[in-house]
Amino acid sequence: MDSTIIMFFSALVILLIAMFHVAYLTYAERKIIARMQQRLGPNRVGPRGLLQPIADVLKLIQKEDIIHPGVDRPIFAIAPLISLVCAASGLALIPLWDRFVLSNLNVGLLFILALSSLSAYGVILSGWASNSRYSFLGALRASAQVISYEIAMSLSLLSVVLMAGSFNLQDIVKAQLSTPYKIYLIPQIVAFFVFMVSALAETNRVPFDLPEAETELVAGYFTEYSGIRFAIFYLAEYFGMIVMSALAVTCFLGGYAGPFEVPGLPFIWFLIKVYAFLFFYIWVRATLPRYRYDQLMGLGWKVLIPLSLLNLFVTAFIKLLV
Amino acid sequence: MSTTLIEVTTRQRNSESWEEPFFINMGPQHPSTHGVLRLVLELDGETIVNCDPRIGYLHRGVEKLAENLNYNQTIVLSDRLDYIASAANNIAFCLAFEKLFGLEVPRRARLLRTIVGEMARIASHLLWLATHALDIGAMTVFLYCFRDREWLLNIFEKICGARLTHSYVRVGGVRLDFTKDIIDELYKFTEEFPQRILEYETLIDVNRIWLKRTRDIAVVTAEEAINLGLTGPVLRGSGVPYDVRKFRPYDAYDEVEFEIPVGERGDTYDRYRVRMQELRQSNRIIRQCLDKLPETEGEPVLAEGAPDLLMPEKVKEPEPKPHPKKGFIFTGKEVNIVPPGEAFASIESPKGELAVYVVSDGSNKPWRLRIRTPSFVHIFAIPELTRGHMIADLIAIIGTLDVVLGDCDR
Amino acid sequence: MEELLKEIQEKFSKYLLKVEERDCPVFVIKREGFLDLIRFLKEAGFNHLIDLCGVDYLNYKPEKKEERFEVVYHLYDMEKKTLIRVKVPIPENDCWQYSLTSLWKTANWFERECFDMFGIKFKGHPDLRRLLMPEDWEGYPLRKDYPLYLEEEREWKFYKEFKAKAKGQKV
Numbered sequence: 001m002d003s004t005i006i007m008f009f010s011a012l013v014i015l016l017i018a019m020f021h022v023a024y025l026t027y028a029e030r031k032i033i034a035r036m037q038q039r040l041g042p043n044r045v046g047p048r049g050l051l052q053p054i055a056d057v058l059k060l061i062q063k064e065d066i067i068h069p070g071v072d073r074p075i076f077a078i079a080p081l082i083s084l085v086c087a088a089s090g091l092a093l094i095p096l097w098d099r100f101v102l103s104n105l106n107v108g109l110l111f112i113l114a115l116s117s118l119s120a121y122g123v124i125l126s127g128w129a130s131n132s133r134y135s136f137l138g139a140l141r142a143s144a145q146v147i148s149y150e151i152a153m154s155l156s157l158l159s160v161v162l163m164a165g166s167f168n169l170q171d172i173v174k175a176q177l178s179t180p181y182k183i184y185l186i187p188q189i190v191a192f193f194v195f196m197v198s199a200l201a202e203t204n205r206v207p208f209d210l211p212e213a214e215t216e217l218v219a220g221y222f223t224e225y226s227g228i229r230f231a232i233f234y235l236a237e238y239f240g241m242i243v244m245s246a247l248a249v250t251c252f253l254g255g256y257a258g259p260f261e262v263p264g265l266p267f268i269w270f271l272i273k274v275y276a277f278l279f280f281y282i283w284v285r286a287t288l289p290r291y292r293y294d295q296l297m298g299l300g301w302k303v304l305i306p307l308s309l310l311n312l313f314v315t316a317f318i319k320l321l322v
Numbered sequence: 323m324s325t326t327l328i329e330v331t332t333r334q335r336n337s338e339s340w341e342e343p344f345f346i347n348m349g350p351q352h353p354s355t356h357g358v359l360r361l362v363l364e365l366d367g368e369t370i371v372n373c374d375p376r377i378g379y380l381h382r383g384v385e386k387l388a389e390n391l392n393y394n395q396t397i398v399l400s401d402r403l404d405y406i407a408s409a410a411n412n413i414a415f416c417l418a419f420e421k422l423f424g425l426e427v428p429r430r431a432r433l434l435r436t437i438v439g440e441m442a443r444i445a446s447h448l449l450w451l452a453t454h455a456l457d458i459g460a461m462t463v464f465l466y467c468f469r470d471r472e473w474l475l476n477i478f479e480k481i482c483g484a485r486l487t488h489s490y491v492r493v494g495g496v497r498l499d500f501t502k503d504i505i506d507e508l509y510k511f512t513e514e515f516p517q518r519i520l521e522y523e524t525l526i527d528v529n530r531i532w533l534k535r536t537r538d539i540a541v542v543t544a545e546e547a548i549n550l551g552l553t554g555p556v557l558r559g560s561g562v563p564y565d566v567r568k569f570r571p572y573d574a575y576d577e578v579e580f581e582i583p584v585g586e587r588g589d590t591y592d593r594y595r596v597r598m599q600e601l602r603q604s605n606r607i608i609r610q611c612l613d614k615l616p617e618t619e620g621e622p623v624l625a626e627g628a629p630d631l632l633m634p635e636k637v638k639e640p641e642p643k644p645h646p647k648k649g650f651i652f653t654g655k656e657v658n659i660v661p662p663g664e665a666f667a668s669i670e671s672p673k674g675e676l677a678v679y680v681v682s683d684g685s686n687k688p689w690r691l692r693i694r695t696p697s698f699v700h701i702f703a704i705p706e707l708t709r710g711h712m713i714a715d716l717i718a719i720i721g722t723l724d725v726v727l728g729d730c731d732r
Numbered sequence: 733m734e735e736l737l738k739e740i741q742e743k744f745s746k747y748l749l750k751v752e753e754r755d756c757p758v759f760v761i762k763r764e765g766f767l768d769l770i771r772f773l774k775e776a777g778f779n780h781l782i783d784l785c786g787v788d789y790l791n792y793k794p795e796k797k798e799e800r801f802e803v804v805y806h807l808y809d810m811e812k813k814t815l816i817r818v819k820v821p822i823p824e825n826d827c828w829q830y831s832l833t834s835l836w837k838t839a840n841w842f843e844r845e846c847f848d849m850f851g852i853k854f855k856g857h858p859d860l861r862r863l864l865m866p867e868d869w870e871g872y873p874l875r876k877d878y879p880l881y882l883e884e885e886r887e888w889k890f891y892k893e894f895k896a897k898a899k900g901q902k903v
Contacts, residue, residue, distance in 0.1 A: 033461075036462060037461070037462050037464075037465035037466070038465060038466070038469055039465060133344070133345075133346050133347075134346070137346075137368070137713070141368075206459060207459065207531055209459075210714075216354070216713055216714055216717050217713075218352060218353060285461070286461065286462050287460075287462065287525075288459070288460065288529070288531055289455065289458045289459040289460040289526070289529065289531045289532050289535060290458060290459025290531070290535075290714075291531055291534070291535075292534070292535060292712060292714040292715065293368050293712060293713075293714060294368075294712065295534055295535075377863065377864065378863065378864040378865060378866070381864045381865070383873060385849075385874060386873055386874055386878075386880070390880055421755055548779055548780055548810075549836055549837050549838065550837050550838050551780075551781060551836065551837070551838025562810070564780070564810050569810070569813050570813070570815070662793075662794035662795070663754065664754065665754075665755055666755060666756065666806060666815070666817065668782065675782065677782050677783050677806065679783060679785060679804065679806070681787055683792055683793050683794055684793065684794050689787075689792065690787045690788070692783065692785040692787075692804075694782060694783040694785070694806075698841065698845075699838055699841070702837075702838065702840060702841040706837070731864060732864075
């Protein structure tokens with residue numbers, strides 16, 4: 001009984017911390033991009049605009065929840081929640097520190113992959129239920145994109161699994177630390193590259209933000225959403241970014257381990273690495289134009305999947321020999 | 323556009339394997355149709371089978387309005403056509419009216435007009451680059467361009483007090499002379515601007531995604547481009563060196579040196595390159611005109627017989643008669659200030675060839691004022707260019723044609 | 733250029749009503765000979781149709797016009813750098829003109845606009861609909877007898893509905 005309560009509370013704490021991160025990730029994104037584009041970014045609410053995320057949340061909660069008469073109501077209401085739950089529950093499996101992981105699943109990596117595939121349902125259902133053509137096109141794009149990049153991503157992670165010999169994320173980190181080079185980035189540089197590109201596509205970020213391509217499909221699958229439901233989609237996107245960064249850190253960069261221990265702050269290395277990845281996401285957004293739909297599929301099927309397959313075979317071969 | 327949507331649907335409905343086509347109504351409210359353009363798209367997956375542009379949402383009846391305003395008042399209307407580069411429209415109107423009135427514009431005014439026209443071209447091309455890049459997804463270029471456009475608009479504000487709708491050019495010359503301050507600022511701008519162009523180019527010129535999105539998109543051959551009536555950078559991108567500034571020089575273009583950049587393949591990337599080169603040429607032209615300005619120091623900027631701003635219909639022709647007591651008095655018959663007739667003038671506006679055809683009946687209002695705007699013709703070409711491309715390309719195509727709906731609908 | 737002008741004058745003397753030299757050579761030609769002239773000009777190198785527009789000469793004072801409308805074409809030769817203007821008078825009660833869409837695709841919308849504004853029908857046009865005005869608009873706005881302000885009862889009926897809606901009234 002005690003363990004359940006502790007579990008519940010630690011989940012709550014993690015959720016709150018993650019929410020805080022999401023809120024300030026939006027702020028950081030706006031500030032960093034503003035900096036790159038020679039403008040100021042949010043600077044009105046609070047000192048240096050630091051209260052802007054809170055103001056945004058308040059505004060979005062207050063807004064009218066418009067549900068136009070053509071929609072399929074239950075699905076329309078459920079779809080954002082599916083997206084959010086699937087994106088956020090991945091956090092439970094990430095080992096934040098060697099004695100702290102919310103649920104130490106044996107098949108943790110598989111579970112995260114399954115969740116990120118499931119989150120496509122939120123997108124597809126929202127596009128379908130909106131009964132709008134732009135949403136529908138956005139949903140079609142999203143489903144195609146998620147399915148094809150899912151494969152490349154799984155294959156790239158499989159080679160990590162092969163190296164570590166386990167699906168458990170905690171074990172993967174420990175296996176990394178026992179190797180001479182401490183992180184899997186060095187032997188698995190190809191897998192890392194494939195993973196990063198597919199992670200961008202999984203989370204629908206620039207240059208693969210086709211499902212919500214503003215200039216083409218207005219807002220893609222959430223064209224018809226407003227108010228808090230719209231905010232939930234945004235939350236899901238940023239949760240997705242955080243989970244993907246955390247996964248990259250866990251699988252390729254040695255997780256919570258750092259060059260030296262910082263007394264009293266066991267999370268610090270994990271957080272620094274995650275922030276580096278998040279900065280990368282934002283940086284890419286400020287730099288690159290958007291791919292076209294068919295070019296995106298071409299890149300996925302013709303470049304990334306063969307590359308990761310090859311990498312998998314080579315890894316397996318070396319593993320056999322050694 | 324040889325077949326209407328209705329025909330297409332009836333044809334398909336009658337065939338055996340008929341499936342309901344997927345129609346999308348893009349616009350009039352859409353983030354990237356650059357205004358109120360409405361495109362009715364018939365899609366097959368993401369590929370565009372048919373596209374039917376509907377315009378007229380910004381139709382203000384400028385041609386009808388002009389028939390009820392006097393000549394000087396119509397220039398204010400011209401600002402509202404292509405509001406991105408309104409100085410170019412002013413020049414086109416004034417050239418036509420001056421041809422009609424038989425006015426000779428002083429050299430200084432011609433130089434000033436050329437500078438203003440080229441500034442408008444740079445401002446327009448910068449906005450084009452900004453929106454084109456934003457449509458394709460490169461957000462940073464957008465703000466970089468706006469930064470420099472802001473500088474230019476500030477100079478415009480110094481010149482005539484307005485940022486977008488200038489009405490700076492007048493029939494017979496320009497409204498005000500440049501102050502020294504403005505000339506210094508322009509020198510600084512021309513000094514700095516080539517580096518700024520390099521900045522944009524490093525962002526997107528060799529970017530693989532940019533190349534993928536623009537190479538071999540909407541290819542137009544030279545013949546087809548002429549047949550479609552395309553002009554300006556779009557035509558030059560197809561390799562036809564047709565530029566009104568060289569072919570029928572107006573203002574001071576015959577005394578400045580510049581080149582006409584042309585493309586080879588006639589695709590979206592070539593048109594992008596042509597416009598980037600044009601930015602450099604415009605900068606060069608401004609520089610040359612600035613260098614020539616001191617030669618004309620002190621000259622008037624308005625022709626002698628230029629009509630008054632209020633433009634009465636008739637004026638008294640001064641005929642001095644000696645009077646035994648009062649010295650001289652002026653009597654005389656009233657004469658029309660506008661001769662009846664017609665005139666045609668066209669200029670190279672940033673978007674393409676802007677032609678004005680004016681018919682006069684001798685009164686102070688034009689009998690008929692016809693404006694041929696480049697955007698009107700370019701929007702007509704959208705269905706021809708998009709056939710077989712994807713939705714994402716359509717966005718790139720609207721961007722590359724550089725249409726302004728105020729210019730199209732008039 | 734002058735040779736060409738002479739050739740045109742000889743070849744089309746039957747149809748030519750007037751030849752003038754204004755800011756560019758101007759030909760006023762009858763509708764019957766118009767298509768041949770344009771074809772001849774296009775072959776002679778005038779490949780760029782700059783503009784096509786209608787003019788309404790109702791009660792035009794300076795000059796007595798035989799017919800009410802005129803369609804004005806501006807053609808340009810990109811190689812010889814010459815501009816030419818062709819005018820075709822169109823009578824009011826027989827208000828049509830030959831379409832140029834088979835020669836220039838760009839003529840399509842110009843003609844549609846001309847039809848929209850003046851009511852001149854273009855024979856052989858593939859898709860002659862209104863372009864700038866709404867499809868159910870009555871009258872041709874650029875005609876001289878079209879009033880600048882309409883009386884209330886003759887206003888476009890949708891506009892009345894919109895106005896009522898904006899005020900919150902029922903139609």
